[in-house]
Amino acid sequence: MATAPTSEAAPPRPSRLNPWVLGAGLAVVVPLLAVLVMNLGRDPHSIRSPLVGRPAPAFSLAPVGGGAPVSLDSLRGRPAVINFWATWCVPCFEEHAALAAAARTFDDVQFLGVVYEDEEPRTQEFLAQRGSSYPALMDPEGRTAIAFGVFGVPETFFIDARGQIVDKYVGPLNRGTIAALIARAKGGSP
Amino acid sequence: MSRLALALLALAAVPAVAAAPTTAAPAIEAPRSRPLSGPELDARTNDIGGLLRCPVCQGLSVADSSSSMARNMKAEVREKLAAGYDQEQILAQFERSYGEFVRLEPPMRGVNWLVWFGPIAVLVGGAGVVVWAVKRSSRGSEATGSTSSDLPSRDTLPSDRRLAAAVRRVRELAYGWPGGIPPTAGTGTS
Numbered sequence: 001m002a003t004a005p006t007s008e009a010a011p012p013r014p015s016r017l018n019p020w021v022l023g024a025g026l027a028v029v030v031p032l033l034a035v036l037v038m039n040l041g042r043d044p045h046s047i048r049s050p051l052v053g054r055p056a057p058a059f060s061l062a063p064v065g066g067g068a069p070v071s072l073d074s075l076r077g078r079p080a081v082i083n084f085w086a087t088w089c090v091p092c093f094e095e096h097a098a099l100a101a102a103a104r105t106f107d108d109v110q111f112l113g114v115v116y117e118d119e120e121p122r123t124q125e126f127l128a129q130r131g132s133s134y135p136a137l138m139d140p141e142g143r144t145a146i147a148f149g150v151f152g153v154p155e156t157f158f159i160d161a162r163g164q165i166v167d168k169y170v171g172p173l174n175r176g177t178i179a180a181l182i183a184r185a186k187g188g189s190p
Numbered sequence: 191m192s193r194l195a196l197a198l199l200a201l202a203a204v205p206a207v208a209a210a211p212t213t214a215a216p217a218i219e220a221p222r223s224r225p226l227s228g229p230e231l232d233a234r235t236n237d238i239g240g241l242l243r244c245p246v247c248q249g250l251s252v253a254d255s256s257s258s259m260a261r262n263m264k265a266e267v268r269e270k271l272a273a274g275y276d277q278e279q280i281l282a283q284f285e286r287s288y289g290e291f292v293r294l295e296p297p298m299r300g301v302n303w304l305v306w307f308g309p310i311a312v313l314v315g316g317a318g319v320v321v322w323a324v325k326r327s328s329r330g331s332e333a334t335g336s337t338s339s340d341l342p343s344r345d346t347l348p349s350d351r352r353l354a355a356a357v358r359r360v361r362e363l364a365y366g367w368p369g370g371i372p373p374t375a376g377t378g379t380s
Contacts, residue, residue: 050289057287117258142262149287151245 057147061137079185080159086118095172103133158185221274
């Protein structure tokens, strides 16, 4: 026969995986998996405060019931616990007794309450009923709350003797947590 | 193809970049802009409020929210603008308290570049793949020299003698060609 047959009519080779397709797939899937795995243990609702490890924002606030303003600078030299709270906040009721007791126990730590979006007469009434062992400061226009990056109440900041924020705690505190976080603010291991 | 490879490489680098600490927000220095007042101050307050996320709302900007927290933040923006701070300084100040979360538009830095330009990179990469695939398939059809399929023409016969004889016999039976030879074919006979 004159014409040469076309040998390409042979049956197709068994299909192999295209390395480019495989590479592209892996390049998309592997980073996504890595991000997923890295964030498995993270609570998506908790946003780490950028202030932790930094100096606490300066403030100077008048205490409830009158008196000289309390400023951040006046606390220098000893650890502080700054609790943002309000009388309309139910979890704040729960932690109030624990905080008041801790303020009496840890007399080398300055406890401060900053009243968040609340009125002075109501705050005074609340404290008269439930007792208080540390100053409550009024925060007009929420300046200090914004400077501390407060999202809601209760939120509590633990500050060391140099004025650095050591920890931020969101939600109601109990005695055990307060003691552990104060130990950290004092520079000891928790 | 190299563009695609680059895009894939960039994607693969995501976890590495995400793991790196984010760069700190720039410090607040002296006001960089001129003090604003009047309608311009109102307009700019609203503009910047639209770039700030209200911390107590669900995905609302400070400009759109009527919460007291948003009102307080707006008041602070207004005050800063009146004092001559520019937009970036004001946003950076809120970012120091609340973290990058407070910005509704992610700033162009670090892993955020991916948010801004990732989709464009993927689009360009995808277009590259399409162009490459189209080019390859058209080159493939040029190589065979014909636009039609790989079917043998009516003149071709297998090189195997017995098979060729069988094909001729079939052609004779099917088409009535004497000897299985196409009527107009000048060649094809041995």
